Amino acid sequence: EPEVTQTPSHQVTQMGQEVILRCVPISNHLYFYWYRQILGQKVEFLVSFYNNEISEKSEIFDDQFSVERPDGSNFTLKIRSTKLEDSAMYFCASSESGGLGQPQHFGDGTRLSIL
Amino acid sequence: GENVEQHPSTLSVQEGDSAVIKCTYSDSASNYFPWYKQELGKRPQLIIDIRSNVGEKKDQRIAVTLNKTAKHFSLHITETQPEDSAVYFCAAPRDYGGSQGNLIFGKGTKLSVKP
Numbered sequence: 001e002p003e004v005t006q007t008p009s010h011q012v013t014q015m016g017q018e019v020i021l022r023c024v025p026i027s028n029h030l031y032f033y034w035y036r037q038i039l040g041q042k043v044e045f046l047v048s049f050y051n052n053e054i055s056e057k058s059e060i061f062d063d064q065f066s067v068e069r070p071d072g073s074n075f076t077l078k079i080r081s082t083k084l085e086d087s088a089m090y091f092c093a094s095s096e097s098g099g100l101g102q103p104q105h106f107g108d109g110t111r112l113s114i115l
Numbered sequence: 116g117e118n119v120e121q122h123p124s125t126l127s128v129q130e131g132d133s134a135v136i137k138c139t140y141s142d143s144a145s146n147y148f149p150w151y152k153q154e155l156g157k158r159p160q161l162i163i164d165i166r167s168n169v170g171e172k173k174d175q176r177i178a179v180t181l182n183k184t185a186k187h188f189s190l191h192i193t194e195t196q197p198e199d200s201a202v203y204f205c206a207a208p209r210d211y212g213g214s215q216g217n218l219i220f221g222k223g224t225k226l227s228v229k230p
Contacts, residue, residue, distance in 0.1 A: 002133055033217065035218075042150075042220045042221060042222045042223055043154065043159060043204060043206075043218075043220040043221070044220070045209055045217045045218060045219065049215050056217055058209075058217075083149065089157065091158065102147075103161055104149075104161070104218065105161065106151075106158040106159045106160070106161075107158060107162060108158045110155065
């Protein structure tokens, strides 16, 4: 069964540094998402992406965040200047189509630790 | 915007018993309600979902019921097994008036099944 894959599985970074988290969505999926989960808390929506542009973003997704689809397979989340509170698990998800009612499939996540 | 409340936060049952987790939502326009299972350190895994044109859906030992009038939906697990132990999240679409179906998650229920 096709899966969403994410790399790295764990990223440790000094505060203030830039990080790039990578995702390869399921190949025939067209809608991509980033979510984050602070340890012990619920999953929170960050951003959705379709047709090479951001569709929607949450209040968490401020100017230090950006997303990109640099080629036909990768989907990246960049955090420009990391803060301690950015420490969390970041999940990429994809769905075959968008709109209400479309199942989203999650990757295994990247655990981001900011020191 | 949508708000999702989930109860209980923890649930402990004996193996073979049933488990029920309940969620309420606020946006009457929501029409898709997925349930995710997350084992420790793993990805949220879609286990069942329901659309608002049906009141109940079953998949082996798992069922989901939806009451649109009351705006609540429930996950039912029968004949629980130790491997059902995990955190379960309900979700509903976060609709800004757009169509991307980004998800708002409940806070999760930690289910423990004791042998």
